[in-house]
Amino acid sequence: MKAESMWEQFSIKKNIDASYDAWAFCGGGEIGDCLAHLVLEGKKTATASAYISYQQEQEELPKNGCYSVVLYDTGEAACIIQTQKVSLVPFDEVSERHAYLEGEGDRSLAYWRQAHRRAFTPEYQAAGKKFDEHGLIVLEEFKMVFSQQEEEKI
Numbered sequence: 722m723k724a725e726s727m728w729e730q731f732s733i734k735k736n737i738d739a740s741y742d743a744w745a746f747c748g749g750g751e752i753g754d755c756l757a758h759l760v761l762e763g764k765k766t767a768t769a770s771a772y773i774s775y776q777q778e779q780e781e782l783p784k785n786g787c788y789s790v791v792l793y794d795t796g797e798a799a800c801i802i803q804t805q806k807v808s809l810v811p812f813d814e815v816s817e818r819h820a821y822l823e824g825e826g827d828r829s830l831a832y833w834r835q836a837h838r839r840a841f842t843p844e845y846q847a848a849g850k851k852f853d854e855h856g857l858i859v860l861e862e863f864k865m866v867f868s869q870q871e872e873e874k875i
Contacts, residue, residue: 722797722798722869723796723797723798724741724743724790724792724796724798726798727790727798727800727801727867727869728741728788728790728798728801730867731801731866731867734867735866735867737788739787739788740788741787741788741789741790741801742787742788742789742790743789743790743792743798744789744790744791744792745757745791745792745793745794746768746791747840749792749793749794750794751794753792753793753794754793754794756768756825757791757792757793757799757800758799759824759825760791760799760800760802760865761799761800761865761868761870763865764824765822765823765824765825766822766824766862766863766864766865767819767822767823767824767860767861767862767863768823768860768861768863769815769819769823769833769837769858769859769860769861770858770859770861771841771844771845771856771857771858771859772809772856772857772858772859773844773845773848773850773856773857774844774848775859776848777844777847777848782807782809782859783804783807783859783861784804784807785804785805785806785807786803786804787803787804788801788802788803788804788866789801789802789803789804789863798869799868800865800867800868800869800870801865801866801867801868802863802864802865802866803863803864803866804861804862804863805862805863805864806860806861806862807859807860807861807862808859808860809857809858809859809860810857810858810860811854811855811856811857811858812834812837812838812841812853812854812855812856812857812858813854813855815830815833815834815837815858815860816830817829817830819833819860819862820832820833820834822862837858838852841856841858
């Protein structure tokens with residue numbers, strides 16, 4: 722199902738008149754698909770992005786209450802999430818709680834730091850900078866509000 726179709730089903734069912742973004746975790750690929758599956762399983766309720774990428778793209782930060790259609794690498798829609806909380810935190814101050822909410826690996830802070838250092842380094846390089854342990858990270862907590870899987874169970 723395409724993002725537009727999923728959004729239409731959701732907005733009609735919930736009587737919501739709002740806009741949405743559509744994107745894949747990590748820009749897509751196998752990792753992005755795995756992360757989308759973690760959301761569908763209820764294990765992933767948070768994500769993190771390098772603030773430097775928002776600056777480079779001159780993109781607005783997510784806002785509480787905003788909706789996103791999470792996509793698979795194929796462009797098909799996985800689910801719809803709603804942002805619950807957004808904060809800017811230095812990389813080296815990300816909490817164990819946030820690492821757990823991201824649902825990745827063994828859900829530990831050590832795993833989170835290793836995986837995200839690897840993920841954020843190319844973003845810093847694209848900006849002509851070296852990865853910075855004190856660099857700001859956009860932390861986003863969300864809840865899944867709609868998925869095709871849930872609709873099919875009803």
